[in-house]
Amino acid sequence: MNAQPVRFRSTPWILLVSSILGLVAAFQLTNDKFSILSDPNFVPSCSINPVLSCGSVIITDQASVFGFPNPLIGLMSYAVIVTLAVLMISKVNIPNWVWLGLNLGALGGMAFVIWLAYQSLYVIGALCPWCMVAWVATIFIFWITTAENAGRGRFTRSGEPGVVSDVVVSLRWIFIALTFVLIITLIFIRWMDFWLGNG
Numbered sequence: 186m187n188a189q190p191v192r193f194r195s196t197p198w199i200l201l202v203s204s205i206l207g208l209v210a211a212f213q214l215t216n217d218k219f220s221i222l223s224d225p226n227f228v229p230s231c232s233i234n235p236v237l238s239c240g241s242v243i244i245t246d247q248a249s250v251f252g253f254p255n256p257l258i259g260l261m262s263y264a265v266i267v268t269l270a271v272l273m274i275s276k277v278n279i280p281n282w283v284w285l286g287l288n289l290g291a292l293g294g295m296a297f298v299i300w301l302a303y304q305s306l307y308v309i310g311a312l313c314p315w316c317m318v319a320w321v322a323t324i325f326i327f328w329i330t331t332a333e334n335a336g337r338g339r340f341t342r343s344g345e346p347g348v349v350s351d352v353v354v355s356l357r358w359i360f361i362a363l364t365f366v367l368i369i370t371l372i373f374i375r376w377m378d379f380w381l382g383n384g
Contacts, residue, residue, distance in 0.1 A: 203321075207322030
C-alpha cells in the first residue's frame, strides 16, 4: 500500500512554482549573457554591489561549464518540470520511471548548485542574485521530488515506503530549511565584514 496521497497534494504546485521561478531566472541570465556578449560595457540590473553582482559571475568560465551558458540548461530543465507539474495538476498519472528520472535530474541539479555555490563564494568572490533564485528553485525541486518518491515507495523493489522513506517525508521541510540555513550562513561568514559595514 502506498503512502496516503493527501500528504502530497502540494507537490505539483510546489514543483510548478519552483520551476517557473527557475525558468524566469534562467531566461534573465540568458538575456544578460547575450547582452554582455554584444556589449562588453553592459551592466546587468542585478549587479547591485561588489558582492551581489551578476555581471562579475556571468563573464567567468564557471558560467559556461559545458561550453555554452549554464542558463540554457535551466531553460530546458525547468520547462520540462513546468510541463510535468501541469500534467500532475491535471490529474495525469505520471509513470514511476518519469518520477525517478525527475529525481535523478534534480539530484544532478542539486550537485551543480553546490558546485556553483562553492565557486561563487570561494573562487569567483561574488554572488549572482538570479543564480541564487535558480538555486532556491532547484533545492525545492530536489527535496520535494525526493520526498514524493520516498513516500510512494518508488525507491524500493516492493513499492512500499520504509523507515528511511518515512523520515525523508516527515522531515522534508526541515531538510529544505537546513539547506537554506547552511548556504545563508556560508554567505554571511564569507562576506561578514561587508555585511557588517566593515569592508
